[in-house]
Amino acid sequence: EIVMTQSPVTLSVSPGERATLSCTASQSVTTNLAWYQQQPGQAPRLLIYDASTRATGIPARFTGSGSGTEFTLTISGLQSEDFAVYFCQQYDNWPPLTFGGGTKVEIK
């Protein structure tokens, strides 16, 4: 099973600033990695797939990068609606499909 580790667990950022979230895989997943955003009480929403492709309707301030075992989600110019929990997910080698434990982006 591929273990996905996200850091930090909590990230405090001021509105308008940049947030950088990390996701590390226990073995290479090439670029078969997705990022999701989850607001309290809501289902996750797909942001990025194939490590760097934005999903339909996702603003350009969300950028995914990385390959192999190290991945980054960058959110530029944080807006109020961006304060949420973010999960990464690998789909390179499964079953099982695996998710990271999440990073909560909170208002500083």
Next chain:
Amino acid sequence: QVQLMQSGAEVKKPGSSVKVSCKASGGTFSDYSISWMRQAPGQGLEWVGRIIPSLGIANYAEEFQGRVTLTADKSTGTAYMELTSLRSDDTAVFYCAKTLKLEWKADFFDNWGQGTLLTVSS
């Protein structure tokens, strides 16, 4: 745009079973697979298994193997997850989610159901 609508919250006793539905509206049921995820209160996402509705083929996470059965009814565009031998640690929100496409190494999820809260308590 496919939308997924799940059945309502359930309260079950330990040892019993639950069957949750996930109805797809719009799109073609044969163009994607559907996975189910479990999210315990305040926790992350755990993959339960997936089904390819057009083929009826299902794969399960080892942790749930033997306790979960995924099925799909192509005539109604509805997927189902049945979980048996319920335990208190099954208390969670269960989500269904569809893949963007039905291709090798494309098992990420572009649409999610709203979630079904399962509470297991004596």
